Structure formats: C-alpha cells, structure tokens
Amino acid sequence: MTNPVILVVGAGPGVSASVARRFAREGYDVALLGRDRDPVETLAGELRARGVRVETRLADVTDVEAARESLTGLAQTFGRVDVLHFNPSAFREKDPLELEVDDLLADVALGVGALxxxxxxxxxxxxxxxxxxxxxxxxxDQPWHRAASLGVQKAGVRNLVHSLDATLRDDGIRAVSVTVRGTLSGDGPFTPDRVADALYDAATQDEQHWRTEIPYEG
Known part of the structure; x- marks a missing residue:
C-alpha cells in the first residue's frame, strides 16, 4: 500500500512547515508548492533527512495556469492527494482609505481565489x-483596520470552505478551516507547531459530527 499524501499550498516557514512535519510524523508523504525556492527546499531537505518522501514545485499561486500545472504535476507524481492544505494570505499594512481596489483584489486572489x-x-x-x-x-471576525485586506481574505476563505464542503461531501471529501484566535509566536499556545496540531485534529475529526470551521483558542 502507498502512504497517504498531504499537498501543502503556500509552503515555507511557519505554519505550513509545521503542518508538513506534523502529517509526516503520521506517515504521510509530502508534496510542497511554494513561491520561493530556499524555504521550500530547506523544508524538503529536512523532511527527506527523516526518511519522508517529498516532492516540490515552485509557482505563484495567483498565476492560475502555472499553479494548476504545478499542482497537477505534484498530484500525478503521487497518484493521490489525501489532504490538501491551503495556507497563503497577504499581509498589506494599509487601512481602508489607503487601500487601492487593485491591492484588495490582488490580495483576495492570493488568500481566497488560489484555494x-x-x-x-x-x-x-x-x-x-x-x-x-x-x-x-x-x-x-476581528479585523485590524491597518491591514484591512487580511480580514477580507480570511472572512472570504472561511466562507468558501463552507461552500466547498457542501459541494464535496457527497463524495466523502470534507473541508474545514481552523480559525486561529491569537497571534503566532515562538512560544506559548500559538506556536506554528501548536496550530499544526489543531489542523491535524481538524482533518481527522469524526465525520459524523463534522464541523467546517473549528476555532483554535490556544
């Protein structure tokens, strides 16, 4: 039998790396799609040193054709995707009077459309x-006005997850977002590793009582 596969979209340091490590510990092979070569290859090298099968691709996920080609290539390499994890978002420090429409649309394309x-x-x-x-x-739910586009992205992607779950659930595929109700830090309850644990728990929740949004309170 082949191992299950997690495909991490937006791979790099932080939560996405912790998610890849967390699922790898559970026996998953890992596919990584990221924009920047150094963090992707650093993570891939770390996982390979632990004996994990890893495949990587580089693409800007807002370039639909390039992203689709890379994602399809990764999936074809393994022949399956058991968990698709989506991590990208854009942080742009502009309030609503500074934020241009083109800025907002570009950020939503990354944080929502790429899903x-x-x-x-x-x-x-x-x-x-x-x-x-x-x-x-x-x-x-609690946007910081100085980064107005981030709140729009996170509200939008959560809403999209609800629709994806409703669309896919009859085929046995479920979708869930984990709402991190705290600021990521190097220690304490909101480390990337702790958030990754919450995401793993969300992915493996009982389907009979499936929730499409799970708050992580730390």
Missing part, C-alpha cells in the same frame, strides 16, 4: 476520505 485553483486542480486525485484544510484567522 479554488488548488481544489479544482487536485479534485481528480481527492477520493472518498479526502480532506481540504485551511489556515484561518481571527481577522475574519
């Missing part, structure tokens, strides 16, 4: 029992 690209590209490889997980944020 559509990822799910559509990997859908043929997601089978019964497949999961889509998303890193959410309290910015969806």
């Amino acid at each position: 559509l690209t990822a799910v559509q590209a990997t859908r043929p490889f997601l089978q019964d029992g497949g999961r889509v997980t998303v890193t959410g944020s309290m910015a969806a």
Whole structure:
C-alpha cells in the first residue's frame, strides 16, 4: 500500500512547515508548492533527512495556469492527494482609505481565489476520505483596520470552505478551516507547531459530527 499524501499550498516557514512535519510524523508523504525556492527546499531537505518522501514545485499561486500545472504535476507524481492544505494570505499594512481596489483584489486572489485553483486542480486525485484544510484567522471576525485586506481574505476563505464542503461531501471529501484566535509566536499556545496540531485534529475529526470551521483558542 502507498502512504497517504498531504499537498501543502503556500509552503515555507511557519505554519505550513509545521503542518508538513506534523502529517509526516503520521506517515504521510509530502508534496510542497511554494513561491520561493530556499524555504521550500530547506523544508524538503529536512523532511527527506527523516526518511519522508517529498516532492516540490515552485509557482505563484495567483498565476492560475502555472499553479494548476504545478499542482497537477505534484498530484500525478503521487497518484493521490489525501489532504490538501491551503495556507497563503497577504499581509498589506494599509487601512481602508489607503487601500487601492487593485491591492484588495490582488490580495483576495492570493488568500481566497488560489484555494479554488488548488481544489479544482487536485479534485481528480481527492477520493472518498479526502480532506481540504485551511489556515484561518481571527481577522475574519476581528479585523485590524491597518491591514484591512487580511480580514477580507480570511472572512472570504472561511466562507468558501463552507461552500466547498457542501459541494464535496457527497463524495466523502470534507473541508474545514481552523480559525486561529491569537497571534503566532515562538512560544506559548500559538506556536506554528501548536496550530499544526489543531489542523491535524481538524482533518481527522469524526465525520459524523463534522464541523467546517473549528476555532483554535490556544
């Protein structure tokens, strides 16, 4: 039998790296899609040193054609995707009077639209029992006005997760976002590793009582 596979979209340092490590500890092979070579290859090298099978691709996920090609290539390499994890978002420190419409649309394309690209590209490889997980944020409910586009992204991606779950659940595929209600830090309850634990728990929750949003309070 082949190992289950997690495909991490927006791979790099922080939560995405912790998610890759967490699932790898559970026996998953790991596919990484990121924009910048150094953090992707650093993470891949670390996982390979632990004996994990890892494949990587580089692409800007807002470039729909390039992202779709990379995602499809990763999925084809393994022949399956059991968990699709979506992590990207844009932090732009501009309040609503400074934020241009083009800025907002670009940020939403990254933090929300790219999830559509990822799910559509990997859908043929997601089978019964497949999961889509998303890193959410309290910015969806309590936006900081100085980063107005982030709240829009997090509210939008959470809403999209609800729709994805409703669309996919009849095929046994479920979607969930974990709303991180705190600020990421190097220690304490909101470390990337602790958030990754919450995302793993969300992905493996009882399907009979499935929730499409789970708050992580730390």
